[in-house]
Amino acid sequence: MSNLNIIIHREYVSLGDxxxxxxxxxxxxxxxxxxxxxxxxxxxxxxxxxxxxxxxWVLQCxxxxxxxxxxxxxxxxxxxxxxxxxxxxxxxxNELTFKYFTSSLxxxxxxxxxxxxxxxxxxxxxxxxxxxSYNISEQQENLWYEEIK
Numbered sequence: 001m002s003n004l005n006i007i008i009h010r011e012y013v014s015l016g017d018x019x020x021x022x023x024x025x026x027x028x029x030x031x032x033x034x035x036x037x038x039x040x041x042x043x044x045x046x047x048x049x050x051x052x053x054x055x056x057w058v059l060q061c062x063x064x065x066x067x068x069x070x071x072x073x074x075x076x077x078x079x080x081x082x083x084x085x086x087x088x089x090x091x092x093x094n095e096l097t098f099k100y101f102t103s104s105l106x107x108x109x110x111x112x113x114x115x116x117x118x119x120x121x122x123x124x125x126x127x128x129x130x131x132x133s134y135n136i137s138e139q140q141e142n143l144w145y146e147e148i149k
Contacts, residue, residue, distance in 0.1 A: 003027045004085045008041070010098040013048060013055070030085045034059055034067045035076050037084055047071065047098075056101040061091055068130050070104065077130035108134040109144055117145045 010022040024046070028037060038059060041047065047057055047069070054072040058065055066087070068077040080087055088094055101107040111131050115121035122131050 002085075003029050004088065004094060006084075006088065007095045008098070009095065010046065010057075011100045013050060013100050028084055030083060032084050033078070034080060034084050034087075035078050038067055038069055038076055042069070042074075054103050056104060056107045057098045058101065058107070060097050060099055061088065061093055061095070064091075065127075066096070068107065069098075070130075070133070072104070073133075075133065077127075077133070079126040079130075081126075104134045105136075105140075108136045112136070112141060112144050113148055117141070117148055 005025060005027050008024050008026060012022065026037075026040075050071075054070075056071065057069040059067040059069070064080075066078070066080045068079070069075075070077070088096075101110065108131060111122060111127045115125060115127065119128075122128050
C-alpha cells in the first residue's frame with residue numbers, strides 16, 4: 001500500500017487565530033477519503049471554535065470544492081466521493097486548502113451562483129444535500145437569481 005504526503009492549509013478567521021501556523025503536513029494512504037481526512041482533523045482540533053457562528057469550512061484543491069464541514073451541525077457534505085490520493089494524483093497536486101464561509105447563507109449563495117441558479121447543476125455538481133440542508137427560501141433564491149441575470 002502506498003502513501004502520499006499532503007500539505008493542508010487553512011484560512012485565518014480571527015485576530016487570535018493567526019498565532020499558530022495553519023499549514024500542516026500529513027501522510028495519507030490510498031484508501032483515505034476526504035471525509036475521513038476531515039474527521040481526523042476535527043478530532044485533532046484543527047478548526048478553531050468560533051462562538052455564535054454558523055461557519056462552514058470547505059476543503060478545496062486548486063479552488064475546486066471537495067467537501068463542506070458545517071460546524072453548527074457537525075455535518076460533512078462530500079462533493080467529491082473518490083479517494084483522496086486518486087483525486088490528488090489526477091489533479092497533479094498534493095496541496096489542500098480549507099476556505100471559510102461565515103454563514104450557511106453565504107455558502108448557499110456561493111453554491112447557487114456557481115451553479116448559475118439551476119437545480120440541475122446543484123445536483124449534478126454534487127451540492128444538493130448540502131444546499132438543501134440550508135433551507136433557502138424561494139424568495140432568497142429569486143433575489144440571487146436577479147443578481148446573476
